[in-house]
Amino acid sequence: MQQQSSYARATGKLYLVPTPIGNLEDITIRAKRILQEADYIAAEDTRTSGLLLAQIGVHNHMVAFHKYNSKAKAPELVKLMQDGAVIAEISDAGMPVISDPGYILVQECIKADVPVVPLPGASAFTTALIASGFDAQPFTYYGFLPRKAGEQKPFFEQMNEARATSIFYESPHRLVKTLNNMATVIATERQIVAARELTKIHEEFIRGTLGEVCRYFDQNDPRGEFVILIAPNTAAPVQKSWPELIKLVDEQVARGESKKSAIKAVAQANRVSKNELYEQYHHS
Incomplete structure (x- = not known):
């Protein structure tokens, strides 16, 4: 000590x-x-x-x-x-x-x-958090995500299931691609906030569902540095049957995922044992 x-x-x-x-x-x-x-x-x-x-x-x-x-x-x-x-x-x-x-x-x-x-003082992600309207306790701060879509996906899978507010930074020229990549993992009905130019003249908070915010930036060029906040997942997990889970794995495999990574992702998202899903999948 x-x-x-x-x-x-x-x-x-x-x-x-x-x-x-x-x-x-x-x-x-x-x-x-x-x-x-x-x-x-x-x-x-x-x-x-x-x-x-x-x-x-x-x-x-x-x-x-x-x-x-x-x-x-x-x-x-x-x-x-x-x-x-x-x-x-x-x-x-x-x-x-x-x-x-x-x-x-x-x-x-x-x-x-x-x-x-x-010394205490200003921080962009806490400044955005207190004005987001989301529960500030707990929260998870990710900093800057990797630039490649494939490397971002595991982070979005974590955020999708998180019972805490999720926060990360993004630059204006990568924002649209990152939001679209997020929408392949996180439901477009999930509430998010895109905060930009915090404490400056053009400070702005774009609030809405992920789908609404994606459409907003399809029509409006992103400007300034962004803090992105994703509301906690408050939905109760839906218990799916093994055939339903196997179907979800097949869908991810059809999109190009390996069987191993698809089984892991589906198991995490549905809170079941990865090993048990593996056994069910390969003996179905």
Whole structure:
């Protein structure tokens, strides 16, 4: 077991500092002070962050810390903190560590007994969640999904059965394909929310069934970064007979799925034993 007191000693430390996701007024007084006083600011994209920091009146020395250099850079930053430096780590927007490599730096700090101090602040997925109208407890956040349809499908199968609100991010140029792929797994009557441009001038929430939202974006080009939220599955599971389940497996196989993956998917969706369905399928 390891205990940490962020204020127990006067050596260097790591501050995890959230930045605005759109509206610059969302920077906190404490966050701005830490960014001004830190010896270094570790940023994903120093150009993007440089513009943001200049807009909120912060001019400080930045170092690049992103997914391509994080494993090599983290030990260097930890050494600076062990020598007494204070480093503020920021994301391009919102909370550091959420969908960025900040966790690698946090892990290295914990190993080296360097204090890690998190600051509260803006995050796109929680901002969307509280305005979605869906139950916020529990929820599952997936970050960015894989780009290929086949790799997305297992995630949508999880979301389809989830008793929690499901949340993920998507870019505007991939949104329509992702929604259409979702509709091959999740019923088009399921309620979803597509939130875009949060805290900005063109903030918008598109609410409706999956089918309605798909049709909306067939007629309106997606613009801005999106947070997609899927309502929990509150329907009671329907108990199907073995012949009905076998028919569902055959339908997935006819669509190109392997028998193994089709049996697994049907078993999960209908909450039956995969092994038992396998036996029933191959002896039918």
